[in-house]
Amino acid sequence: GAVVSQHPSRVICKSGTSVKIECRSLDFQATTMFWYRQFPKQSLMLMATSNEGSKATYEQGVEKDKFLINHASLTLSTLTVTSAHPEDSSFYICSARAPRQGGNSPLHFGNGTRLTVT
Protein backbone atom coordinates (compact mmCIF):
# COMPACT_ATOMS: atom_id res chain seq x y z
CA GLY A 1 0.00 0.00 0.00
CA ALA A 2 0.86 3.66 -0.25
CA VAL A 3 3.48 4.79 2.22
CA VAL A 4 4.17 8.28 3.42
CA SER A 5 7.35 8.84 5.40
CA GLN A 6 7.84 11.79 7.71
CA HIS A 7 11.06 12.91 9.37
CA PRO A 8 11.98 13.60 12.09
CA SER A 9 9.53 11.88 14.38
CA ARG A 10 10.47 14.08 17.31
CA VAL A 11 12.28 17.37 17.60
CA ILE A 12 13.01 19.66 20.50
CA CYS A 13 14.23 23.13 19.71
CA LYS A 14 14.83 26.40 21.47
CA SER A 15 12.52 29.35 21.07
CA GLY A 16 13.50 31.48 18.10
CA THR A 17 15.06 28.73 16.03
CA SER A 18 13.66 27.18 12.86
CA VAL A 19 12.73 23.55 12.33
CA LYS A 20 12.31 21.70 9.05
CA ILE A 21 10.04 18.67 8.71
CA GLU A 22 10.20 16.43 5.66
CA CYS A 23 7.38 14.44 4.10
CA ARG A 24 8.05 11.88 1.40
CA SER A 25 5.80 9.66 -0.65
CA LEU A 26 7.77 6.43 -0.93
CA ASP A 27 6.05 4.43 -3.63
CA PHE A 28 3.99 6.94 -5.54
CA GLN A 29 4.19 10.46 -6.89
CA ALA A 30 2.15 13.11 -5.14
CA THR A 31 1.48 16.40 -6.86
CA THR A 32 -0.36 17.50 -3.74
CA MET A 33 0.50 16.94 -0.11
CA PHE A 34 -1.28 18.24 2.96
CA TRP A 35 0.06 19.45 6.29
CA TYR A 36 -2.01 19.05 9.44
CA ARG A 37 -1.50 20.09 13.02
CA GLN A 38 -2.97 18.26 15.98
CA PHE A 39 -3.10 19.50 19.54
CA PRO A 40 -3.56 17.03 22.42
CA LYS A 41 -6.98 15.39 22.53
CA GLN A 42 -8.10 17.24 19.42
CA SER A 43 -8.76 16.36 15.83
CA LEU A 44 -6.51 17.09 12.89
CA MET A 45 -6.62 20.63 11.56
CA LEU A 46 -5.51 21.31 8.01
CA MET A 47 -2.80 23.95 7.87
CA ALA A 48 -1.95 24.09 4.19
CA THR A 49 -1.99 22.31 0.87
CA SER A 50 1.41 21.80 -0.70
CA ASN A 51 1.44 21.90 -4.50
CA GLU A 52 4.40 20.59 -6.49
CA GLY A 53 5.95 23.36 -8.52
CA SER A 54 3.75 26.14 -7.19
CA LYS A 55 2.91 28.03 -4.05
CA ALA A 56 1.22 26.35 -1.15
CA THR A 57 -2.35 27.18 -0.25
CA TYR A 58 -2.79 28.11 3.40
CA GLU A 59 -5.90 27.75 5.51
CA GLN A 60 -7.41 30.78 7.14
CA GLY A 61 -5.49 31.83 10.22
CA VAL A 62 -2.25 30.01 9.29
CA GLU A 63 0.69 32.37 8.81
CA LYS A 64 2.43 31.57 5.56
CA ASP A 65 5.59 33.41 6.57
CA LYS A 66 5.84 31.36 9.73
CA PHE A 67 5.08 27.97 8.23
CA LEU A 68 7.10 27.79 5.03
CA ILE A 69 6.19 25.01 2.65
CA ASN A 70 8.30 23.83 -0.24
CA HIS A 71 7.15 21.06 -2.59
CA ALA A 72 10.24 20.74 -4.75
CA SER A 73 9.58 17.33 -6.26
CA LEU A 74 6.76 14.86 -6.78
CA THR A 75 7.85 12.88 -3.74
CA LEU A 76 8.97 15.50 -1.23
CA SER A 77 7.32 18.34 0.64
CA THR A 78 8.92 20.21 3.52
CA LEU A 79 7.40 22.31 6.27
CA THR A 80 9.66 24.79 8.03
CA VAL A 81 8.48 26.32 11.27
CA THR A 82 10.37 29.60 11.42
CA SER A 83 11.24 31.41 14.64
CA ALA A 84 9.46 28.77 16.65
CA HIS A 85 7.76 29.66 19.91
CA PRO A 86 6.39 27.42 22.67
CA GLU A 87 2.85 27.84 21.34
CA ASP A 88 4.01 26.17 18.11
CA SER A 89 4.61 22.98 20.07
CA SER A 90 2.29 20.42 18.51
CA PHE A 91 2.03 17.23 16.50
CA TYR A 92 2.52 17.95 12.79
CA ILE A 93 1.35 15.36 10.30
CA CYS A 94 1.70 15.30 6.54
CA SER A 95 -0.39 13.35 4.10
CA ALA A 96 -0.60 12.58 0.43
CA ARG A 97 -3.20 11.16 -1.87
CA ALA A 98 -2.19 7.94 -3.58
CA PRO A 99 -3.33 7.49 -7.18
CA ARG A 100 -6.66 5.72 -7.62
CA GLN A 101 -8.54 5.08 -10.78
CA GLY A 102 -11.95 6.57 -11.16
CA GLY A 103 -12.10 9.33 -8.64
CA ASN A 104 -11.28 10.23 -5.08
CA SER A 105 -8.43 8.37 -3.49
CA PRO A 106 -7.95 8.36 0.27
CA LEU A 107 -5.25 10.28 2.06
CA HIS A 108 -2.37 8.37 3.57
CA PHE A 109 -0.60 9.92 6.50
CA GLY A 110 2.95 10.04 7.72
CA ASN A 111 3.74 9.08 11.30
CA GLY A 112 3.83 12.65 12.45
CA THR A 113 6.45 14.91 14.02
CA ARG A 114 6.21 15.88 17.67
CA LEU A 115 7.62 19.39 17.95
CA THR A 116 8.49 20.75 21.37
CA VAL A 117 9.71 24.33 21.60
CA THR A 118 11.40 25.23 24.87
Added chain:
Amino acid sequence: GQQLNQSPQSMFIQEGEDVSMNCTSSSIFNTWLWYKQDPGEGPVLLIALYKAGELTSNGRLTAQFGITRKDSFLNISASIPSDVGIYFCAGPRTSGSRLTFGEGTQLTVNP
Protein backbone atom coordinates in the same frame (compact mmCIF):
# COMPACT_ATOMS: atom_id res chain seq x y z
CA GLY B 1 -15.53 25.10 7.67
CA GLN B 2 -17.67 22.03 7.14
CA GLN B 3 -18.03 19.91 10.27
CA LEU B 4 -18.53 16.25 10.83
CA ASN B 5 -20.29 15.29 14.03
CA GLN B 6 -18.77 12.10 15.37
CA SER B 7 -20.13 10.12 18.29
CA PRO B 8 -19.60 8.89 20.81
CA GLN B 9 -16.67 10.99 21.96
CA SER B 10 -15.30 8.09 24.01
CA MET B 11 -16.11 4.48 24.74
CA PHE B 12 -15.00 2.09 27.46
CA ILE B 13 -15.74 -1.53 26.69
CA GLN B 14 -14.74 -5.03 27.70
CA GLU B 15 -12.65 -7.21 25.44
CA GLY B 16 -14.90 -9.25 23.17
CA GLU B 17 -17.67 -6.68 22.95
CA ASP B 18 -18.82 -5.13 19.71
CA VAL B 19 -18.42 -1.40 19.10
CA SER B 20 -20.30 1.04 16.94
CA MET B 21 -19.52 4.67 16.18
CA ASN B 22 -20.93 7.07 13.63
CA CYS B 23 -20.50 10.35 11.83
CA THR B 24 -23.13 12.71 10.53
CA SER B 25 -23.06 15.88 8.50
CA SER B 26 -25.56 18.49 7.42
CA SER B 27 -24.00 18.39 3.94
CA ILE B 28 -23.54 15.63 1.43
CA PHE B 29 -20.19 13.84 1.24
CA ASN B 30 -19.12 11.83 -1.78
CA THR B 31 -16.51 9.81 0.09
CA TRP B 32 -16.32 8.60 3.67
CA LEU B 33 -13.06 7.49 5.22
CA TRP B 34 -12.37 5.89 8.58
CA TYR B 35 -8.95 6.20 10.20
CA LYS B 36 -7.42 4.91 13.42
CA GLN B 37 -4.73 6.84 15.27
CA ASP B 38 -2.48 5.30 17.90
CA PRO B 39 -0.75 7.60 20.41
CA GLY B 40 2.15 9.51 18.88
CA GLU B 41 1.51 8.24 15.39
CA GLY B 42 -0.25 9.40 12.26
CA PRO B 43 -3.72 8.16 11.32
CA VAL B 44 -3.91 4.87 9.46
CA LEU B 45 -6.64 4.31 6.90
CA LEU B 46 -9.03 1.53 7.89
CA ILE B 47 -11.84 1.69 5.35
CA ALA B 48 -12.73 3.92 2.38
CA LEU B 49 -16.31 4.22 1.12
CA TYR B 50 -17.13 5.71 -2.26
CA LYS B 51 -20.79 5.02 -3.01
CA ALA B 52 -24.00 5.71 -1.11
CA GLY B 53 -25.23 2.53 0.52
CA GLU B 54 -21.84 0.85 0.25
CA LEU B 55 -21.04 -1.62 3.01
CA THR B 56 -17.39 -2.60 3.30
CA SER B 57 -15.55 -4.90 5.67
CA ASN B 58 -11.91 -5.09 6.68
CA GLY B 59 -11.43 -8.02 9.03
CA ARG B 60 -13.46 -7.33 12.16
CA LEU B 61 -14.29 -3.84 10.95
CA THR B 62 -17.38 -2.96 8.93
CA ALA B 63 -18.33 0.48 7.68
CA GLN B 64 -21.28 1.78 5.71
CA PHE B 65 -21.84 4.86 3.60
CA GLY B 66 -25.32 6.14 4.43
CA ILE B 67 -27.95 6.28 1.70
CA THR B 68 -28.46 10.02 2.24
CA ARG B 69 -24.67 10.55 1.86
CA LYS B 70 -24.76 12.51 5.09
CA ASP B 71 -23.69 9.80 7.49
CA SER B 72 -21.52 6.75 7.99
CA PHE B 73 -20.95 4.22 10.73
CA LEU B 74 -18.06 2.00 11.75
CA ASN B 75 -18.55 -1.26 13.63
CA ILE B 76 -15.84 -3.29 15.32
CA SER B 77 -16.77 -6.82 16.27
CA ALA B 78 -15.23 -8.90 19.05
CA SER B 79 -12.94 -6.11 20.24
CA ILE B 80 -9.40 -6.86 21.38
CA PRO B 81 -6.96 -4.75 23.42
CA SER B 82 -5.05 -3.58 20.34
CA ASP B 83 -8.22 -1.89 19.07
CA VAL B 84 -7.50 0.86 21.59
CA GLY B 85 -6.97 4.22 19.92
CA ILE B 86 -8.75 7.17 18.43
CA TYR B 87 -11.00 6.58 15.45
CA PHE B 88 -11.70 9.41 13.04
CA CYS B 89 -14.18 9.71 10.25
CA ALA B 90 -13.25 12.00 7.40
CA GLY B 91 -14.40 13.00 3.99
CA PRO B 92 -14.21 15.53 1.19
CA ARG B 93 -17.50 17.07 0.12
CA THR B 94 -16.53 17.20 -3.52
CA SER B 95 -13.99 15.42 -5.67
CA GLY B 96 -10.46 16.47 -4.77
CA SER B 97 -11.50 18.88 -2.03
CA ARG B 98 -9.78 18.99 1.30
CA LEU B 99 -10.61 16.47 3.96
CA THR B 100 -12.82 17.35 6.88
CA PHE B 101 -12.28 15.30 10.03
CA GLY B 102 -14.64 14.32 12.76
CA GLU B 103 -13.67 15.02 16.35
CA GLY B 104 -12.69 11.43 16.95
CA THR B 105 -13.88 8.56 19.15
CA GLN B 106 -11.48 7.47 21.88
CA LEU B 107 -11.84 3.72 22.35
CA THR B 108 -10.62 1.93 25.48
CA VAL B 109 -10.79 -1.85 25.65
CA ASN B 110 -10.46 -3.48 29.05
CA PRO B 111 -8.95 -6.97 29.00
